[in-house]
Structure formats: structure tokens, C-alpha cells
Amino acid sequence: MKILIVGGGMGGTILANNLARRLCGELKSKKVRLTMLSASDKHMYQPGLLYVALGRAATDELYRDQASLLEPGIEFHVDPVEEFHLDKNQVKTKSGRVFSYDLIAIATGSRPVPEEIPGFAENSINVYTEEAALKFWKTINAFRGGRVVVAVGVPHKCPMIPPEITFCLYDFFRDRGLADKVSFHYTYPIGRLHSLEPVSKWMQGEFDQRGITYETLFNMKSVDGAKKVVHSEEGSETNYDLLVAVPGHRGMEVIEKNNLGKGGWIPVNRNRLTIDGRENAFALGDTTNIPISKAGSTAHFEAEALAENLAAIVKIGSPVRDYDGKVFCFIEAGKDKATYAMFNYNNPPDPKPATKSIHWFKMAYNQLYWASARGLL
């Protein structure tokens, strides 16, 4: 049996390693062939970009060689897929090779699309790419005071970034002695401060304590860099001196080009992760259209469930469990405190007061991630 994993990010890598362990005997005996196709020979720990942006990590700390993370027995090719032929159980790669499969899992991820809002890219800073995180650091390092506006594009990866970046910047400027010279105004696209209502309520208390003002139902329409104004779809506008903006996201272009899903998001069953209308094709992580957080932890827990199911399909002919919607997100609440939100399809989160110990656990996880990627944690 041939299993093909497309994408070497968090979801694809955890899936491949978890599956390789479960199918160790079948891989050794050549009954199963497990192949990963990726666009890069490097693996980036994307959540680390937040710390690069704040001057607390160097970019080279965020990378490992992808091949070094993979279990023996996984065939790895840096050769991105350009054509999906799901009816023929085949893909064609950039190099022109054709890979056939019995089971395929697509984990190609998402990409920021700042260009979709006029004026966004040239007039704001964000933490979503290495280049953007470095620009972020240079900008805040030179900032000497004024009105900081946080604005949020839709949809976006990592739903905790808006509060995290606000709290962390607040502490950053306070530590630089700029507390009296910097004010914060937080905007959010829906009618509260965060998608998760309990997180929103927690944030409101924290914002009120710090004097951070806020405005809801604010969806960026355009940014006027000359006048330093952000206009919203709702008809409002707000002035800024420093615009910290979360870009909207789309799935990867290859998904759109192959008509696998509008916006690059592949429709899947929320429990089994099967691509709609298919039994041997799956998607996970940011790639899916499931209405849950686009976050590393979503990809992580989906990968664990899917690995168990793919291994069961090989061994007993059918999947054995559902993905229950589990997500766990740390929330940095400043330079040295954090909390977390854990939830699934049936249970909302119940964030606790931020503590130093959770922050240090998050800092430890930044290193432990490499064990997660290897499917060990």
C-alpha cells in the first residue's frame, strides 16, 4: 500500500512520524510505502516568529532540516505537488514526476495575503513571515511614541496572535520607559474582542486594567499611509502612528488551481478529515475548510487522529476514531505571563488567570516542539 503525504509543515510532519511508528513493521517488510512531498528542505517553527518580532529570538533558532525530523522509512522529496489527480489516485510534481497512491493526506497549509487590502503591506507590520517579523522588530525598536492600532484580517492563522501581540507590545514599550508616550487601540472583526467568548471576557478585563481602548465590528477595507488612517468595511476609521495588523489568509495556490476548494480551503468531514466525496483522500491543518482555529495545535491533534485512522485502515481495513475538534492554544499575556485556551467541538474554553508558570511552560514548549514534530509528544 502506498501512502502519500503532501506538505512538510507541522500537520504533515507529525502525521508522517506518528504513522511511521505505527506502521514500523509494515514499512520494514515493504508492505507499506510512506512518502512525503514538500516544497522545502527546511522546517520552520512558525509560532517562534512572535519572539523574533519582539527581539527575543533569532531566526535561525526556528529552523531544522526537514529530513532530520523524519522517522527512518519515510521517503522524503523536496518536490512540491503541482497537479492533483484525485480521480486517478495520482499527483504530479514540479519536477514532472508522477506519484501514485492508495491513501493521500494533504497538509499544504495557508499563506498570508496582505495584498488583498490596499495599503496594508506597505503601512503595517505583522509577524507572519520571517521577513515580516524582522521588519516588525526594526519598526518597534525605532518607535518612540504614538498611537498603536491593532487590526485583524479575516480569516487568519493563529487566533491568539491579536491579544498576544497587544499584551507583549504593551510590556515592550513600558519596559523602554515609553508607557506615557504610547497608547493602544485594539480592533476586532466581530462583535467582541476575540472569537472565543471566554477569552474575550478575559481580555476585556485585562485591557481595561491597562487602559487599552477597543472597537469591535472593524474589518479592514484599506489603509491610507499618507494620512495614517485605517478604513473599515463598516464605514468607520481610526488613526494610527503604528499599525500592527494581522493579514488575512488563504490556502495555498496549488489547492485553488486544482479546484480542490474555494480560497484554497479543502472541504472535509470534520470528524474523519476525509475530503468530501472521497474515501482515500484526507486533508488536515490549515488546509481544511473546517470552521475551527487555523493553528498549529489543530494540525497537531488532527494529525494524531488521522495517523491512528490511516494505520487502522492499513491493518484492519477501516478507521477507528473521530477527531473531536481538540485545540490547545497558549496565550502570552505579556512578557512574562501566559494563559491558555483548550476546547473541542463540544466544550468551550475556560481560560484561567495568566501566570508566570504557564509562560515558562510556553517557553519550554518552544523547544519541545521539535519532539512534537517528531511525533514523540
Place this chain on the structure above:
Amino acid sequence: MTGKQVIDARGTFCPGPLMELIAAIKLAEVGDEIEVLSTDQGSAADIPEWIQKVGHQVISTSSDSGVWHVVVRKAK
């Protein structure tokens, strides 16, 4: 018009029904209808409020066995 899209946001908390709708409207064509299914009662108020604020249309709002059905049309 490319037809009616259904967003099944039942039992999901993040990003939530309205955020899903905002994302879907960005990708929709003028005239498209989108139906949001939600178990969050707040959606019945939040979605129409936002839709009217940005100038789209609410076609219907109803509730059936604890599930809210909100149908909207992209108007511009």
C-alpha cells in the same frame, strides 16, 4: 451567482459563525447566498447586525432544534 453555500458552524467556538461568514463573503460573488448554521444563539443577532452594517442582505433567520439558520446574500 454561483449558488448557495452552507457554513456548518454548529458546535464550533473559534473562529465562530460570524468570522466564518466574513471570510466566506470575501470569496463569494455578488448575488451569492450563504447559509450559516450555528448553535450559538448570539449568531442570530450578531450576523444580521454585521450584515446590515456593511450593506449586504439578510434573507432569513430561523431556529430549529437549537440550531440557528441565518441566510444572507452578498449585495455589493
